[in-house]
Amino acid sequence: MKTFMDKDFLLNTEAAKELYHKFAATTPVLDYHCHINPQEIAEDRKFDNIAQVWLGGDHYKWRAMRSNGVDEYYITGDATDREKFQKWAETLPKCIGNPLYHWSHLELQKYFGYTGSLNGDNAEEVWNLCNARLHEDDMSVRGIIRQSNVTLICTTDDPVDSLIWHEKIAADPSFEVQVLPAWRPDKAMNLEKPDYLSYIAKLEEASNVPVKSFEGLKLALKNRLSYFAEHGCSVSDHALEYVMHVPADDAEIERIFSKRLNGESVTKEEELKFKTAFMLFVGREYHKMGWVMQLHYGCKRDNNDLMFEKLGPDTGFDCINNYAPSSQMADFLNALNKDDTLPKTVLYSLNPNDNASIGTIIGCFQDSSAAAKIQQGSAWWFNDHKTGMIEQLTSLANLGCLGNFIGMLTDSRSFTSYTRHEYFRRILCSLIGSWVDNGEYPYDEKALEEIIRGISYNNAVKYFGFDLKLK
Numbered sequence: 001m002k003t004f005m006d007k008d009f010l011l012n013t014e015a016a017k018e019l020y021h022k023f024a025a026t027t028p029v030l031d032y033h034c035h036i037n038p039q040e041i042a043e044d045r046k047f048d049n050i051a052q053v054w055l056g057g058d059h060y061k062w063r064a065m066r067s068n069g070v071d072e073y074y075i076t077g078d079a080t081d082r083e084k085f086q087k088w089a090e091t092l093p094k095c096i097g098n099p100l101y102h103w104s105h106l107e108l109q110k111y112f113g114y115t116g117s118l119n120g121d122n123a124e125e126v127w128n129l130c131n132a133r134l135h136e137d138d139m140s141v142r143g144i145i146r147q148s149n150v151t152l153i154c155t156t157d158d159p160v161d162s163l164i165w166h167e168k169i170a171a172d173p174s175f176e177v178q179v180l181p182a183w184r185p186d187k188a189m190n191l192e193k194p195d196y197l198s199y200i201a202k203l204e205e206a207s208n209v210p211v212k213s214f215e216g217l218k219l220a221l222k223n224r225l226s227y228f229a230e231h232g233c234s235v236s237d238h239a240l241e242y243v244m245h246v247p248a249d250d251a252e253i254e255r256i257f258s259k260r261l262n263g264e265s266v267t268k269e270e271e272l273k274f275k276t277a278f279m280l281f282v283g284r285e286y287h288k289m290g291w292v293m294q295l296h297y298g299c300k301r302d303n304n305d306l307m308f309e310k311l312g313p314d315t316g317f318d319c320i321n322n323y324a325p326s327s328q329m330a331d332f333l334n335a336l337n338k339d340d341t342l343p344k345t346v347l348y349s350l351n352p353n354d355n356a357s358i359g360t361i362i363g364c365f366q367d368s369s370a371a372a373k374i375q376q377g378s379a380w381w382f383n384d385h386k387t388g389m390i391e392q393l394t395s396l397a398n399l400g401c402l403g404n405f406i407g408m409l410t411d412s413r414s415f416t417s418y419t420r421h422e423y424f425r426r427i428l429c430s431l432i433g434s435w436v437d438n439g440e441y442p443y444d445e446k447a448l449e450e451i452i453r454g455i456s457y458n459n460a461v462k463y464f465g466f467d468l469k470l471k
Contacts, residue, residue: 004117005105010386010426015443016433023452024425027471029150029418030460032235033182033294033409038155038165040415041179042172045141050112050130051081054104055088057413059316064100065091066316076311082127089123099385099423106419111144141415145177148418151468154235157181159188159224160199160206163231170232178466183228183236183291188221189278191260192271200261214250214257214274218281225285234465236286238279240297243325244332245272253277276332283336286343292464293343296380297325298350320350320382326357333365333374344370344463346406348377355392359399370463372404381411384420389427403451406460425456 002008011017047053055061055075062075065087073079074087095101108114108126112133118126133139138147145153157163161181169179187199200211207220248256256270266274286293300321302308307317329347336342342365347358355376362374376396379388396402408424410417429452435441436448458470 005102005109005115010423010430011433012430013433013437015436016430019433019436019448019452020426020429023449024429024456025422027425027453027456029148029421030152030457030466030468031150031410031418031421032152032154032406032460032464033156033237033411034153035156035411035413036153036415037413038157038169038179038181040141041145041153041175042165042168043141046139047134048131049081049085050127050134051085051088053130053134053414053416054107055081055084057314059314060100061088061091062316064095064098068094076315085127086120086123089118089126090120093117093119102386102423103417103419106422107416110419110422111139111147111416142175142177144415145418150177150418152178152180152466154180154182156184156237157228157233159183159185159221159228160202162206163228166231178232178468180232180235181228182294183225183233184238185221185236185282186239188217189238189275191257191274192266196260197263212261214254214277217257221282222285225289229289234290235292235294236282237294238296239299240279240295241299241321242272242275242328243279243295243297244328244335245269245276247276247280247335248273279332280335283332283343284341287336287341290465291343292346294346294348294377295329296348296350296377297321297329298323298348298354299381322351322353326354326361329358330361330364333361337365342373344373344375346375346377348380350381350383352379352383352388352391355395356399359395363400371459372401372406372463375404375406375463376400378406378408378424384411384424386427389424390431393428393431403454404459405455406463407455407457421456425452428452428455 008017011020065075068091070087070091074084092101092104104118108118112130114126114129116122137143163181166179166181169175187193188203190196203220204211207223209216209220209223211217211220253274256266256274259270260266283293298321299318301318302313303319304317307315333342333345347362349358358376362376365374367373376392378384379392383392393402396405408421410420412420432441432448432451436443453471461468461470
């Protein structure tokens with residue numbers, strides 16, 4: 001019987017141990033997609049207790065607690081932080097096989113020096129230990145980032161955001177980690193939403209451009225794209241429910257947009273035509289600016305109407321959508337590629353059944369402008385567990401060049417979630433180590449180091465064009 005989560009956790013062969021400890025463990029972290037708050041970095045927030053770190057906005061944990069029958073009062077309600085932590089500690093032992101179990105204990109080990117297993121009986125001990133540690137000087141937000149060996153973070157930001165906190169961080173010479181904005185224009189595209197017109201008013205104010213037409217919308221977005229670029233942004237991100245419709249001509253798109261600006265609702269057909277025009281426009285702008293376009297799809301959001309009315313979005317009531325837009329995605333990329341305006345693009349699907357289709361789509365649009373210009377993104381959201389990562393890595397290896405993969409991201413709102421990179425790297429080294437151990441790949445140390453360090457860090461540095469040293 002192996003020791004619980006020791007230094008060789010998940011490393012099942014000698015080759016895996018060698019690859020992880022020699023290369024992966026010493027390589028920095030580049031977190032090119034997350035949802036952390038840049039204000040907390042700028043202000044170097046200190047947390048009062050471990051519940052604030054773990055449970056403040058983590059809908060992964062909220063879902064697990066609900067699955068354990070915990071009352072909402074102890075999840076998002078008015079219970080004390082200590083009471084919420086107790087319910088999480090009682091839930092965690094039931095999460096055998098869930099990545100939350102491994103992530104939580106990796107965080108306890110790395111940041112708090114606790115090597116036991118958290119449960120309801122020892123919750124008070126762990127609560128006190130973690131809280132004492134959080135009050136030490138090196139456990140501020142910036143301290144946690146430094147301990148995690150992070151060199152660069154891309155947050156997620158709306159076109160109307162002022163980016164004032166990014167400015168403050170960039171102007172502070174005492175903090176060496178780059179914190180850059182990433183452009184997330186979903187609210188500018190989703191014209192079917194009830195609050196769309198109020199959002200357009202905010203965009204007009206931020207851009208100082210009147211938006212009275214689709215052409216006006218494009219001018220306003222161009223203005224904000226330039227503003228984001230001035231603040232170091234080179235990455236976009238989109239949450240898509242539909243990818244590509246038969247394109248409409250300019251006059252029809254203007255008619256649809258004018259209809260919505262006048263306060264009328266649009267049909268589903270009109271919505272899809274508009275979103276297609278929107279995505280083609282921004283895709284061409286990204287190409288012009290040398291940006292990377294990230295596309296996330298395959299999610300059906302806010303399925304529990306009762307809880308959505310109480311808590312709003314991003315509270316743990318989303319699921320996988322079986323809709324697989326492989327044909328539409330190919331058509332969308334092709335529409336940009338045929339006039340040479342296809343930017344570097346990363347495709348993520350929440351549905352693991354899409355792994356092979358994405359692997360074949362990306363192979364249609366690779367060219368000499370970049371190694372793996374079109375990427376399959378890492379196992380995302382409901383797939384960022386051991387099985388999901390192995391399946392995504394194996395599928396990408398089977399159908400493409402795994403050695404050019406840009407690797408893991410946290411996609412998280414928590415500052416202690418950088419251990420997800422460690423989790424991913426252990427799984428990566430275990431998988432590649434098994435191939436070496438089985439004689440499927442030689443133990444060529446130079447080649448293997450390039451692959452492991454590349455997927456862990458270097459490939460992302462080169463792909464996104466960040467001003468960082470390769471490791």
